[in-house]
Amino acid sequence: MAEEKRVRHILSLSGGKDSAALAIYLRDRVPEMEYIFSDTQKELPETYEYLDRISSYLGQSVVRLNADVGFDHWYEMYGGMIPSNHRRWCTRALKLKPFEQYCGDQEVVNYVGLRADEDRTGYISHKPNIKAVYPFREDGLVLRDIEEILRTSGVGMPPYTNWGRTRSGCYFCFYQQKIEWVRLKETHPDLYEKAKAYEKPFEKTGNFFTWSQGESLAELERPMRIEQIKREHVIRIERLAARKENATLAEVFAEADRTQELDEDEDQGCLVCQL
Ligand code: SF4
Structure with a gap:
């Protein structure tokens, strides 16, 4: 058989x-x-x-x-x-x-x-x-x-x-929201520095790429910029919470995360790394 x-x-x-x-x-x-x-x-x-x-x-x-x-x-x-x-x-x-x-x-x-x-x-x-x-x-x-x-x-x-990090995956994952970069810097400054070290012109080609859309981590960590990111995040959460009266905090954050991704990337994160 x-x-x-x-x-x-x-x-x-x-x-x-x-x-x-x-x-x-x-x-x-x-x-x-x-x-x-x-x-x-x-x-x-x-x-x-x-x-x-x-x-x-x-x-x-x-x-x-x-x-x-x-x-x-x-x-x-x-x-x-x-x-x-x-x-x-x-x-x-x-x-x-x-x-x-x-x-x-x-x-x-x-x-x-x-x-x-x-x-x-x-x-x-x-x-x-x-x-x-x-x-x-x-x-x-x-x-x-x-x-x-x-x-x-x-x-x-x-x-x-x-x-306040909403997702699993690499500490430097490019799917992070701006506010998550700020929190990474505050919680794991060593990891923030390591992520920053990748943002350099590549010697063989001169190419320069950033993790976060539109700005380097050196720009993102300036005190005024951090304050601005924090302020914008609070406004975003308050708006969402007002719209979703009976939602749990996790649901509000999940929605904030989802809408931020849609705004920034027109995509929905990395399922394999973050489910
Ligand atoms: S998409 Fe996945 S493998 Fe790539 S940086 Fe993000 S967590 Fe890491």
């Missing part, structure tokens, strides 16, 4: 709240689940802390995947080109490729934490052996349900949300 083909079940944690909640939601339903994390080695320290917390809850280790070569190699290869929404080489090289290599050619069910209240599209692997499924969408779970799952499990929200 032919041996039955083994199907692997893989959930990729990003360090964000949705994939964490999905892991909790599925822990007892899919006991054979493999949990992975594609580590760019440019993550926030809080992300590693959160992964340890999730791993303890699951009673299972989270496999860390590393790309063959890291961010700095590709940065050099691309001629000092800082990635952006329109030049997003980092996701492919540092997140997707290690994931696909880990899956190999076996049949894989890939669990994705997209919620029922999101209109984004998730990563669909082009590899025919990887099938993406969306349990939150199928079961109609929205942001409030995800908050509840995290609260009742004791895992809680990602610790970087304590200082």
